[in-house]
Amino acid sequence: MGFRTRQIHAGVTPDAETGSILTPIYQSTTYVQPSVDEYLSKGFTYSRSGNPTVKALELKLTDLEGGVDCACFGTGMSAVLATMLAFLEAGKHAIVSDVAYGGTYRLSTKILSRFGIDYTFADTSNADDVASSVRDNTAMILTETPANPTMKCSDIAAISEIAKKAGAVHAVDNTFLTPYYQRPFELGADISIHSTTKYMDGHNATVGGAVISNSQEHADAVRFIQNSTGTIMSPQVAWLTLQGCKTLSVRMDAQSASAMAIAEFLEAHPKVRQVAYPGLESFAQHELSKRQASGFGAMLWFEVEGGVAAGKKLMDNIELWTLAENLGSVESLITHPVTMTHADVEPEERARVGIIDGLVRASVGLEDTEDLIQALADALEAV
Amino acid sequence: MxxxxxxxxxxxxxxxxxxxxxxxxxxxxxxxxxxxxxxxxxxxxxxxxxxxxxxxxxxxxxxxxxxxxxxxxxxxxxxxxxxxxxxxxxxxxxxxxLGQGDHIVASTQMYGGNISLMKNTLPRFGITTTFFDPTDPDACRAAMQDNTKLIYGELIGNPGLDILDLEEIAKIGADHHVxxxxxxxxxxxxxxxxxxxxxxxxxxxxxxxxxxxxxxxxxxxxxxxxxxxxxxxxxxxxxxxxxxxxxxxxxxxxxxxxxxxxxxxxxxxxxxxxxxxxxxxxxxxxxETLSLRMDKHMANTLELLDYLSNHEQVSWVNHPSLPSHSSFDLAQRYLPKGAGSIVSFGVKGGRNAGKAFIEACELASHLANVGDAKTLIIHPATTTHSRIDAEALAAAGITEDMVRLSVGLEDVADIKADFDTGFRAAKRVAAR
Amino acid sequence: MYFDVKGTQVFATTGGKPFDPAQPVVVFLHGAGGDHTVWNLQSRFFAFRGYSVLAPDLPGHTNSEGAPLVSIEAMADWLNGVFEALDCRDVSLVAHSMGCLVALELGSRCPDRLRSLSLIASGLATPVNDALLSAARDKPEAAIAMMTSWGYGAAGHYSRGPVPGNAMIAGGQMVMRGNSPEALHADLTACNDYANGKQAAPQVKAPVQVIVAGKDRMAPKKATDELAAHLPNASVAVIADSGHMVPQEAPNRCRQLLRDFIFQNNPAGQT
CATH class of the missing domain: 3.40.640.10 (Type I PLP-dependent aspartate aminotransferase-like (Major domain))
Incomplete structure (x- = not known):
């Protein structure tokens, strides 16, 4: 069945008792067992270990990614943490995209490094750089493509090949494109990670994360961490996310079309120095983007002539676009990574990976394209 | 058995x-x-x-x-x-x-929303109401008409806290098949x-x-x-x-x-x-915690009744659990576990003192709801009934010094301490 | 619907459709202290599926006039009078508790018009203890409390019925209070005195469905087994988690069993 059908129906069966067309919100900690002998016969014991509402979302995401199993978490960061805890331990080494989300960088360098895990931050947009970073103890490669906020893309198939040779797990953060546009498992990856906060929810209503595995062995490892650490998703969040998923493809198509038009507008604007959007022919990895994904997404960045001061002025003057963290929602958001999402990353590291000071990140929402462009035009006028 | x-x-x-x-x-x-x-x-x-x-x-x-x-x-x-x-x-x-041409006999002592429904809204659809004094069941009987189809009241009246004599009123209903x-x-x-x-x-x-x-x-x-x-x-x-x-x-x-x-x-x-x-x-x-909460509401209410009754800044206290209340006997009969956690009292010094009391309280929330787990207070003369003149206020059973209290579940010592602060402020205003 | 049986007015609900004797008829007979409303989650269903439905109140119960009858035999005569008054031919008789004794008695006497019997929560006899009998005479409120406390299982006591908003025990008590003051005592006396079950049951030629409630404290399994063993043509169905008040406590399961049995044994033109 097609993606649009599956995004609506996968994982959800009408409630057996009442026929309720939507999965109920099982806001319950525990489950009554029919008898000692039938312990767990209905599948649930305690909501840290599993919850019927969360399970419905997990089944849906498994289906959409084409994987074997999915484990949902309280946040996207919990999903990243669970992936690392599942496949890394003291003495092991991981290669992480040097343009990964600032939170992933912080988790790796400030927290997990204290427990004896070694990290190399490689330029994963260059597969050779990944290959040369592999060590004997490399257990995991984590890529994020396109990356936040640089939009740099990593070649999932090539890096999966490297991981396979190294006996390492290749985990792809697929938050920006979602399985509607990009399915890492079809390209050889082992794990797909999501911040469901973004396009899956789509309405700025929840924070959540998911790890989808492409093998039972990996799935079991992630499930074990989910239950042991308890960084779980709540039933309320799962329920809201289930609703959001139903319009995922429709929103992605509309928001991506807007993003393309906005990128073209910005590229032609005299006060804009550069624009990064995978759909533009000028984008360095335009060909790779076309090859490994069926859409370009709704994230882009641009640099205004005049550096940080000009970027700030633009954001202070812009209407309609909201100055706020998060991305992927129906509301269009605009951020300044250097002072916001990536403030924790050292300046040298930022410069090295291409997060320039004047970079303005735009998450294109579902408003009318012409209104979004007009708002940008007006704000650029003020710069 | x-x-x-x-x-x-x-x-x-x-x-x-x-x-x-x-x-x-x-x-x-x-x-x-x-x-x-x-x-x-x-x-x-x-x-x-x-x-x-x-x-x-x-x-x-x-x-x-x-x-x-x-x-x-x-x-x-x-x-x-x-x-x-x-x-x-x-x-x-x-x-x-009920429908067009029908009639209700209802208590005068009710929540304003109920009164407004019967006084303003239902008449537009041909349903009229005669109001009776809930302390006088005979008034209820006298108000019954041929087209009366309903008797309506609040067990604990608002704002006087008079108790409806359920059995007497029920008997009137039974006699009239209403x-x-x-x-x-x-x-x-x-x-x-x-x-x-x-x-x-x-x-x-x-x-x-x-x-x-x-x-x-x-x-x-x-x-x-x-x-x-x-x-x-x-x-x-x-x-x-x-x-x-x-x-x-x-x-x-x-x-x-x-x-x-x-x-x-x-x-x-x-x-x-x-x-x-x-x-x-x-x-x-x-x-799930209704009885636990109600017991604590009642216990705190009794403590505060004692505190208020003995406070020098308080001119009067009204609650059906007080022997001085005209509904005391009815409250003992119908509400033996407690007659609710709404209390009204007068602050010495009139309208401005009442207002000062409310404004000086910190723990008690100043708002128009009742029945919250948190203690709530309001000064009707300057808020809910501020646009009404003194005569109309009196008719509604509201005096200028009146404070209405919905007793919450906090530690009662803290509620008293909060009220102490309020009364000190009221005293300063009253002295002016 | 009101009609006369031997000069006394009888009420029966027809499940929301006019009574038409040309159609197969489903007659629902309530138990001690009850009335027609115990059947509201069964009767209406059949009325809208090609059957004429009759859920009468026994004399002296709710809407039916007359003095309460004090023997099962008299109730059987009366029910036969109802059939004759309305010219009921192809009858499926559904009975609960005391009603089952009446059905047994009637089934043994006039088998010609009965196409099937459904006996819910009953044995061959219903002995009533003295405490309940005397309470029914002297302290009706205490008797009502005993009956409803023992009669209802968990679904009743915890208000867990499948009709949203409904708490069935209070309703059941109201029905008992609404009957004439002598009705409950008359019913219980009739139950206690009835001794002809063992003789009557083997005479019942129509197919019988015995519906047993697994948590029934009034008609325990021993009693229902005995009933089934004495019937020549009976099938047994058990509703495991219901108490005695099956039509209300487990209405959906009960209706399904009745439907399957009656549709088969007394088919209507339209289903």
């Missing part, structure tokens, strides 16, 4: 079948609009009232159903219907049985089960003590099942064929729950003031 489950057990368990699919201990939140039917025969039998079941959340919802059955069970009624607010409950209950409907919001079934004293219908704002935490608005109508609708031809909506459901005769087929079924079949279907599943879930959490 006979054994029924007790109140606390019912407040935790009634109405809930443990989820058969997964065994979830808490009632699932059925946040859904509609329900998939297993086959057309089941669908048609639900629509035709041949069986219970769910078709659309405006009419019934499994989570709301748990709350409804729990409330019906606690109240000792035959059925309950939950609504989006307490006022919706009152409105649905009245309009289920149902007696009680707004039981202030007492809850824990303090008084009005059906035990002859009331026929109760309505609740479950927003208040029933829910207890000020997190959700909701109402309930409870059918006592004890009114013989068929004994008179005054109630055609119950006893005559109802066209939308193949001419069903609700009284004939549903007997003791005919009234509640009418509300379900008509008000929920045609008007739709339905409670949301999420609110039902939140209110269920509140009801």
């Amino acid at each position: 006979s054994r029924f489950l007790n109140f606390d057990t019912l407040s935790l368990h009634a109405g809930q079948v443990v989820d058969p699919e997964f065994g979830a201990r808490a009632a699932p939140i059925y946040q859904t609009t509609s329900y998939v039917f297993p086959d057309t025969d089941t669908a048609s039998s639900i629509f035709n009232l041949e069986r219970g079941g769910h078709a659309y959340t405006r009419i019934t919802n499994p989570t709301v159903g748990v709350l409804e059955q729990r409330i019906a069970s606690l109240e000792g009624g035959s059925a309950a219907v939950c609504t989006s607010s307490g006022m919706a409950a009152t409105y649905c209950a009245i309009t289920a049985i 149902p007696f409907m009680v707004d039981a919001t202030f007492n809850t079934p824990y303090l008084c089960r009005c059906f035990d004293y002859g009331a026929n219908i109760t309505v609740h704002s479950v927003t208040k003590w029933m829910g207890g935490h000020g997190v959700a608005i909701g109402g309930a109508v409870v059918d006592g099942g004890n009114f013989d609708w068929g004994a008179t031809d005054k109630y055609p909506t119950i006893t005559e064929p109802y066209a939308p459901f193949s001419g069903i005769n609700l009284w004939e087929e549903f007997g003791p729950s005919a009234f509640a079924t009418r509300i379900r079949a008509e008000a929920m279907r045609d008007i739709g003031p339905s409670m949301s599943p999420m609110n039902a879930f939140l209110l269920l959490q509140g009801i």
Whole structure:
């Protein structure tokens, strides 16, 4: 069945008792067992270990990614943490995209490094750089493509090949494109990670994360961490996310079309120095983007002539676009990574990976394209 | 010989079948609009009232159903219907049985919303009301007319806190074949089960003590099942064929729950003031601790009555648990566990002192709700009734120095300390 | 619907459709202290599926006039009078508790018009203890409390019925209070005195469906087994978690069993 059908129906069966067309919100900690002998016969014991509402979302995401199993978490960061805890331990080494989300960088360098895990931050947009970073103890490669906020893309198939040779797990953060546009498992990856906060929810209503595995062995490892650490998703969040998923493809198509038009507008604007959007022919990895994904997404960045001061002025003057963290929602958001999402990353590291000071990140929402462009035009006028 | 489950057990368990699919201990939140039917025969039998079941959340919802059955069970009624607010409950209950040309006899001491409904809204649709002094059952009897179809009152009146003599009023209703409907919001079934004293219908704002935490608005109508609708031809909506459901005769087929079924079949279907599943879930959490909270509300109230009665800045204290209250005997009879946690008192120094008291209190929240877990205070003369002149205030039973208090669950020593601060401020103002 | 049986007015609900004797008839007979409303989640279903439905109130119960009858035999005569008054031919008789004793008695006497019998929550006899009998005479409220406390299972006590909003125990008590003051005592006396079950049951030629409630404290399994063993043509169905008040406590399961049995043994033109 097609993606649009599956995004609506996968994982959800009408409630057996009442026929309720939507999965109920099982806001319950525990489950009554029919008898000692039938312990767990209905599948649930305690909501840290599993919850019927969360399970419905997990089944849906498994289906959409084409994987074997999915484990949902309280946040996207919990999903990243669970992936690392599942496949890394003291003495092991991981290669992480040097343009990964600032939170992933912080988790790796400030927290997990204290427990004896070694990290190399490689330029994963260059597969050779990944290959040369592999060590004997490399257990995991984590890529994020396109990356936040640089939009740099990593070649999932090539890096999966490297991981396979190294006996390492290749985990792809697929938050920006979602399985509607990009399915890492079809390209050889082992794990797909999501911040469901973004396009899956789509309405700025929840924070959540998911790890989808492409093998039972990996799935079991992630499930074990989910239950042991308890960084779980709540039933309320799962329920809201289930609703959001139903319009995922429709929103992605509309928001991506807007993003393309906005990128073209910005590229032609005299006060804009550069624009990064995978759909533009000028984008360095335009060909790779076309090859490994069926859409370009709704994230882009641009640099205004005049550096940080000009970027700030633009954001202070812009209407309609909201100055706020998060991305992927129906509301269009605009951020300044250097002072916001990536403030924790050292300046040298930022410069090295291409997060320039004047970079303005735009998450294109579902408003009318012409209104979004007009708002940008007006704000650029003020710069 | 006979054994029924007790109140606390019912407040935790009634109405809930443990989820058969997964065994979830808490009632699932059925946040859904509609329900998939297993086959057309089941669908048609639900629509035709041949069986219970769910078709659309405006009419019934499994989570709301748990709350409804729990409330019906606690109240000792035959059925309950939950609504989006307490006022919706009152409105649905009245309009289920009254129409153009009909008449209500109602207590003067009621929540302003109830008064306004009967004084302003219902007359526009041909339903008129005569109000009677709740301390005088003879006034109720005298107000009965040929077209009277309902007697209505609040057990604990507002704002005077006079107690309605349930048995006397019920007798008037029985003599006239007219149902007696009680707004039981202030007492809850824990303090008084009005059906035990002859009331026929109760309505609740479950927003208040029933829910207890000020997190959700909701109402309930409870059918006592004890009114013989068929004994008179005054109630055609119950006893005559109802066209939308193949001419069903609700009284004939549903007997003791005919009234509640009418509300379900008509008000929920045609008007739709339905409670949301999420609110039902939140209110269920509140009801689980209803008796614990009510006991503490009553204990704190008694302590504060003692404190206020002995405070030099207090000119008067009004509560039915005080022997000085004219309803003291009725309160002892109908409300032995306590006569509610609303208290009114006068601050010496008049309007400005009352205002100063409210403004100086920090712990007590200054707002117009009642029945929250938190202590609430309001000065009617400068807020809810500020646009009314002194004469009209007096008619409404409100004096310029009056403070209304909804006693919360805080440590009573802290409430007293907070009031001490308020009274010091009031004293400074009064001295000026 | 009101009609006369030997000069006394009888009420019966017809499930929301006019009574037509040309159609197969489903007659629902209530138990001690009850009335027609105990059947509202069964009767309407059949009325809208090609059957004429009759759920009468016994004399002195709710809407029917006359003095309450004090023996099962008299109730059987009366029910036969109802059949004759309305010219009921192809009858499926559905009975609950005390009603089952009446059905046995009638089934053994006039088998010609009965196409099937459904006996819910009953044995061959219903002995009633003295405490309940005397309470029914002297302290009706205590008797009502005993009856409903023992009669209802968990679904009743916890208000867990499948009709949203309904709490069935209070309704059941109201029905008992609404009957004439002598009705409950008359019913219980009739139950206690009835001794002809063992003789009557083997004479019942129509197919019989015995519906047993697994948590029934009034008609325990031993009693229902004995009933089934004495019937020449009986099938047994068990509703495991219901108490004695099956038509209300487990209405959906009960209706399904009745439907399957009656549709088969007394088919209507339209289903």
